[in-house]
Amino acid sequence: MSIPSSVAVLNVVPVSPPTAPVNNAFQDRISLTHFDLLALRAPPNQRLFFYETHLPISAFAETVIPKLRDSLSLTLQNFRPLAGTLIWSLHSDEPYIRLKNDDLVPLTIAETDADPQKLFDDPFQQETDLQQLLPPLRVSETEASLLALQITLFPSSDICLGITFHHAAQDGASLALFLKSWAHICRHGDDPPLPQNLIPIFDRASINDPKNIKQLFLDHLLTPLTPGGPRNRSVKPMEKPFNDRMHGSFRLTVDDIENLRRRITSLQVHNTSQEPPVRMSTVVVTCAYVLTCFVKAGLTKKHVRFILPADLRKRLQPPVPDNYYGNCVFGCTVDMSSDDIARQDGLVVAAKAISSVVSELDANDHRKFFENFLLNNTISQEETKVGVGGSMYFSLDEKDFGWGGPKHLKNIPPWPNHIYIAERRDGDEGVYFCLMLAKQEMAAFESKFLDDLKLLEKWSC
Template sequence: MAAPLHTLKILEQSQVSPPPGSVPTTSLPLTFFDLLWYFCCPMQRLYFYQSPHPTQFIYQTLLPNLKNSLSLTLKHFFPYAGNLICSPSPARPHILYTEGDSVPFTIAESDAEFDRLIADYPRDVQEHHPFVTNLPPTRTEGDARVVPLMALQVTVFPNSGISIGVTFCHMVADGRAFHHFMKSWGSVCKSNGDLRFIEKSMPFHGRVSIKIPCGVEGDVLKSFWDWASVEKEDLGPMNLKKLAGKVRATFNLGQAQIERLQHWVKNQFTEEELDTLHISTFVVTCALLWVCLIKSSQSMELTKFSKEDEPYFFAFVGDCRNRLESPIPYTYFGNCLAFCFLSVNRNELLGEKGIVAAAKGIGKRVKQLECNGALEGAENWMQEWKEIVDKYKFFTVAGSPKLGIYDTDFGLGRPKKTELLHTDVSGAISLSDSRENEFGVEVSLAISKAQMDCFSSIMEDNLQLENIYSGVRILGSLGLCIEEERIRWTT
């Protein structure tokens, strides 16, 4: 499915800094939690906003306001304007902000079809990538590598709206901290410079409150330097070769569907078993998606050489802000995520109750995170993840339905759509809150068109098998539209 032809014209490339003299030179050492993301590709999030205003208003009023409000917001979220400094061992990597550091800010205009870009049906993944920009290239100063941490692009779609594309390095902050920044920027822009929202929810940059068990951080820092000594791809350009042949589609699971799936899964376990499991919206949604992905790849003969008892791995992260021995503020700016891995044998996942087996594995791991402490086995996370990637078939999720992504308002209302673009390369499933209903879940993924068609059919079969939904079913050539309590995927 080739992307339709459209033009993209770069109108302006500038730099946005915090207000002069507002931020002193500041160095923030990377913590244990930051170091874990060294090998992660740059994060890319794209927001689409429909505008009721004429295009002239966007150029004369909205764009200058976006830049001014960004400057005011960076005063408090200054690490994004800084750089990551990686000096040779044994020096600890750190984020350094100095006066004049800035975020690249690109303004572009496109004649792409706005309604197509915000649709849910499958489209070539490359359609969205012109609307995000790459990080500036890493440079060398003395014996240190200097890595820029954020780049922004605003694209105007005349008489339709705008998109805001954000690229940032994961080592500077996790999803909760990033969305705190985006909502703060949005509030300042919407209010024409009013900082009261930020002042009520100031980012916390303290590092001494991160208490890691003795020896754990040293082991991870050693692993970091062992791997960092090997030449690594630059954090800038995304490998577009990995996008060839993929389509992206979005599914919306409603609250009623999720609750029925949750109820059905719980009924498959005894009370004693349920005491060892955490069967939440996150758990049952991930279980459903994991099984549908495995079965669709099996149907496409993408896993024909697998052994029946081969372990398939699932990876996710858990927020540790309230799970550490000394809890840190909810507004902590940085990374504070536990790595969680689990495996289920292939034959169980492909069985009649594959969703139950998947939910049991994921639910047990979440329960362990809650009961055993967030840092159990932390000294092995980097090595364990590397081994899983090298040796096994694995699936991951990115994002979370709890981050309130659709609450990011720059004065144009809620986003019409938001996409997590780096998952096109990483292969992760993207989860977010739903733009359609308060307690729903929005799911996006990028796979081949043939597998996407198969995935859609298998998902419907699984939902029908468990009688999760009711309503009129209409199966289309590219997807399905289930009315009433429905998964929304319309052609």
């Protein structure tokens, strides 16, 4: 195993925004939208970014940590709600983010004697080992912190930035905005000020909700855990349902993706139906292929419920600003038969189904999708849920704190059977994704994934 149990915590530094009373821009609370409520009890999201600093070890305590700490404090001046606390009091009809003058973000400082190169060279790690590089959130039934950070030093002077965040506060696009802003301030300080596109907008009026979707979710969340019991106001994230699973990293090259497109096109030639053409986007093609590998590796039951997240910032009316901070993502669901996906043309079956749900999202009333989600939120005994998270469009190069962009990234999927698509470097057109599976399941998936890529290469010759 690449990471021994010798990750030692040296200190936990409380980092607060610059000393100033809570101002009128934030007042003392931030409300949640229906998109935030959708993620209220989801497991925490976690990221690991690995950097090569090329600095002497002594610089870690003398310059690296002070620079990261001080720039984080300056960044929190604009991202103040991230230092706040998510609460749902008995006297409140809905949860909210409470802001106080003594709010802080914990920054854990740690060191390890692990060899980072072995970690990078090995695409598979135990999830419990990676957790040593990640900080915990402070959570209870009634309160939850929103962000925790950890900096771990390796003997090679490489460092790892570990991030754990409560999903009710932000989606992937918002986290990317926070990291870009922090990295910018770490490199340049606050003079000149942050560019306007790196300053977040927390105004919940940016999310238009004329059909009161929010109330649908509040009623759903408040449902008592037992008949006749008290209304459920918990803000505690669900525990990750892992039992020492394996974390696996995979890649599809540009050639792999083009081969998949050709294969889908060739299989469609024999289709005489009048169905609309399949979207050949990189995301659709990637998800269709990974889903077929899941099924052919024997990792699904009779039916599959596939969940594809869609960023609705540009789809809402009016559109939401790119620098809006919060959640603006919804998981579109499509149900499929494992037998259909296992057929020779299963790649087309999966691609059509995934393509169709994206088209529906573009054309239909969003309230319908939320209503269907609440009505069909349970999974039957004969059904396997396979989800997608992350995005390839968040650039790694934008997370340069002064030592260049991250050399490696590891996303920790919040669920089993969850395909987590990773951001990539500028100019890299490949797709990186990770999974969390039991050891034998990971071996079965890897075998099918690699074998079918070889077959695709032969078909394309």
